[in-house]
Amino acid sequence: MKKIINDPANVVAESLRGLAAAHADILRVQYDPDVVIRADAPVAGKVAVISGGGSGHEPLHGGFVGHGMLAAAVPGAVFTSPTPDAVQAAVTATTGDAGALLIVKNYTGDVLNFETAAELAAAEGLDVRSVVIDDDVAVKDSTYTAGRRGVGGTVLLEKLTGAAAERGDSLDAVTALAEKVIGQVRSIGVALTAPTVPHAGTPSFDLDDGEIEFGIGIHGEPGRERIPLEPADALVARMVDAVVSDLPFASGDRVLLFTNSMGGTPLVELYLAHGIAERLLAERGIVVERRLVGPYITSLEMQGMSLTLLKLDDELTELWDAPVNTAALRWGL
Template sequence: MKKIINDPSAVVAEALRGMALAHPELIRVRPDPAVVVRADAPVAGKVALVSGGGSGHEPLHGGFVGRGMLDAACPGAVFTSPTPDQISAAVEQVHGGAGVLLIVKNYTGDVLNFETGAELAAAEGVDVRTVVIDDDVAVKDSLYTAGRRGVAGTMLLEKIVGAAAERGTDLDGCEELARRVVANLRSLGLALTACTVPHAGEPSFTLAEDEFELGVGIHGEPGRQRLPMEPADQLVARLLGPVLEDLPFAEGDRVLLLTNGMGGTPLVELYLAHGIAEKLLADKGIVVERRLVGSYVTSLEMQGMSLTLLKLDEELTELWDEPVNTAALRWGI
């Protein structure tokens, strides 16, 4: 294992220390329990958005803390759910009197721990709501979940609901909006290589040089199929087909397309894949109104990619375009 680390057990703490030093104008970091909080929190009268999950998916979630997105993120150990005390501490740090919305990826540990954290916060009189995201169309159940997994669509949800909260939308409105986004969001990923969790010291699974895994999870969970390697045209078509069928998306739909890298994929390959995806969508009469290309929801150094489609309407498009100022996503400022 070659990684730029010291003690494997201290990776997250040391990374958070560096993140705080790199972005003091955007965030502050509470070390114990570990919470990343926007620098001006709590914002009085604003619904606070809190998310989190295992580390190793950076920039998700801490990189999306700031104006127009999250108020706080709870980073667990690598590929490990945050603890309830982290979640209740985050709520305490950012609650500005208008309630708190928790955005939770659908993994059993995340759901249970966020539920406990919400109960702790509610006992202190905070109005806390929870929305679970399950955008992965690969498998219905997996090693980590009951039902579908939450994957790259999470950052689109955080951006859109974060913009609404910044506008002053109340807690009921933010919760309804979040559920509407989840209902119109679908993703699918593939892996060319496995990743290595620092404390494990070896790859999480094995792929032959001429194989890829279709439908892999962001923790390296198995997907739909292990197949012989193919050219990019075929790989992108294999990703896009199940995504389009699942909602389903149809001719005339307006969409946001996220072409997301898993951590070890060069940007040149992501742009190549994105171009193929846009052409396939245009051939089906689906209009890509907004797009984003890059590594936003990763799996350490895994080589691979995912495609996410969100069906847009006027409100969702406007909220996507609203200003955002975070470490990993910034425009309109």
């Protein structure tokens, strides 16, 4: 294992110290339990949008704390759900009379721990709602989930709900928007290599040089099938078919296309794949109106990529374009 780390047990805490040092104008970090908090939180009269999960997927979630996105993010250990007390600390630090929305990826530990935290917050008199995102079309159940996994759509959901909260929408309205987005976003991922968790020291799975894992999750868990490595045209076509056929998306649909690196795929390959995906969608009559390309929800150093499609309407497009100022996403300010 070759990584730029000290003690594997301290990776997350040391990383958070660096995040806080680099972006003190946007966020602050509270330790023990670890929580990344918007610098000006709590904001009076504004719904607090809070998310979190295991570390190792950066910039998700801490990189999306700030104006127009998350009020707080709760990082667990690498690939491990944060504890309920950490989630509760995030709620307490950011939530006022307007209430809070918890965005939870559909992994068993996350769902259980965020639910427990919501119950604890409710006992304190806070109005807290939760939504669970499950946009992965690869598998119905997996190592970590009952049902589909929450993957790339999480980034889009955090941006859109954060924008709605920023413009002053009520908790009911932000929650309804979240449920709408979850209903019309789909993702698929592939891996060329496995990630290595620092405290494990060995890759999560083994792939021969001529193989790829199709339909992986963000923790390096197995996918839909193991297939021979194929040229980018064929691989992206396979991915587009899987996503488009699931909702399904149809000719005339307006979409946001999110082409994501799993951490180890360079931008030269990612843009190549994105261009192929745009062409294939255009051939189906699907109109790509907004785009996001880059490493925004990763799996440590895994070589691979994911494609996410979100069906747009005028409201979602307006919310996507709304100003945002976080460590990882910035525009309009």
